Amino acid sequence: MAEDDTSLSEFMDLDLDSRTCNGVKQERQLSASQRRCYSLCRRKSFAAFVASKRDSRQEEGNPSWCCCGQIFKEHSDIHKHVARTHDPEIQQLAQDAYQCLLKQLEEEPETQQPNECETEPVDISAWIPDTSRISEEQLQKGPGKVLLYYQYCQLKDPHVICAWQKALCEKLHLTGKVRVATEGINGTVGGSNMATDVYIDAMRSHPLFKMEKEDFKTSDGGAECFKDLRVGVYKEIVPMGMDPDVLSYRLAGVHLEPEEFHKEVEALLTKPDENSDTILLDCRNFYESKIGQFTQCLAPSIRKFSYFPDYVDQNLDLFRDKKVLMYCTGGIRCERGSAYLRSKDVCKEVFQLKGGIHKYLERFPEGFYRGKLFVFDERYAIASNKDVISDCRYCGSPWDRYQLCSTRFCCQLVLSCPGCRQDGHTACCPACQTKGQAQSQASPSAPHHKEECECTDGRPRIPQDA
Ligand SMILES: [Zn+2]
Ligand SMILES: [Zn+2]
Ligand SMILES: [Zn+2]
Ligand SMILES: [Zn+2]
Incomplete structure (x- = not known):
């Protein structure tokens, strides 16, 4: 994650x-x-x-x-x-x-099976911090954090970095996921405050990464937010399905600091007519933007980031001669997402929110981003303001806590409020609820059902709307 x-x-x-x-x-x-x-x-x-x-x-x-x-x-x-x-x-x-x-x-x-770090004898010890003065207690107990970071940079030997990361995280009892590629590194790790601090120092002292403290987004959490530690070498540090050699992060749009981005959004909202040449684009997945987004954004109905290029291709006219303000959770998707958009050569300008919603919310907890921030760990979402912008699937009352559909083999998330759950609405849609009931009556050896319901029918892989 x-x-x-x-x-x-x-x-x-x-x-x-x-x-x-x-x-x-x-x-x-x-x-x-x-x-x-x-x-x-x-x-x-x-x-x-x-x-x-x-x-x-x-x-x-x-x-x-x-x-x-x-x-x-x-x-x-x-x-x-x-x-x-x-x-x-x-x-x-x-x-x-x-x-x-x-x-x-x-x-x-x-498509990008991680290559587990081989145990080749590479000397990584130089980059492992000395933690002899820190007790195991401090590394494992007490309040903790989840760190989110990425760095695009040329890594000649990602396997060495991978081995180092694995050793480092294990030593610090961190959990989470770290993706390493020739184009850089992307990680979300959880652990105690002490352990995450040591991790940040270790990352910052590695000469290849040149990272600043501000490059790490932090939120309350800890090792318990992930079930294990996964470190691997991949083709891309965020799965978009585009070869980094073909589409480089170097093509990315201009970064805007949260303050600058805030001003741009403010201008868009206060003078909507004069700014009709501006598009605020959320490049996350539909279930993320559903529970939290910037006011008046365009939120594509995509299920995975790897559909983003298709979305752009199918909606080029929308972006023609426009100034595009892009944002995502922590900024990483915008790096290559904006690069892809720019490669189409239709926009007037492409800007991206530096540090993503994470950094924006640190600066403007009551700003133009309303609702929750979806996160890919066991917390599901983090809140900075009290707005609930989504509704219960069944009764339409405000509700933004996701749960997994109760029907076997269905992997859809559903927003069903406590009242509706009480009434038995625990599936992603009525069709799936019926299927679930049929399943529970059938013998356990009944053939597996395919995941098909109103939700999957209603969301074509490549979105037609926009
Ligand atoms: Zn309800
Ligand atoms: Zn009970
Ligand atoms: Zn379902
Ligand atoms: Zn469904």
């Missing part, structure tokens, strides 16, 4: 306890890594189930849960209740999550 790894399977990152692997019989047939994955799915489903019972009317910091008509004030009490009473549901959820994960792996093989 280095920024925007864009596939929902990443986002879901599921987990479970091997006990419930559709009975013990099947469990024995699983390999150790499958078991780990399944166990992860179960823990995840359990946590999600408990979270769904949280009473949202309660004040932050004083949580309570409501389940089966009872109120639970203690975390441990709701946990006990769910474990005792809802095991079959958890089992089902876990099973679904696991199947979903497997299916995604089968269906969308990363």
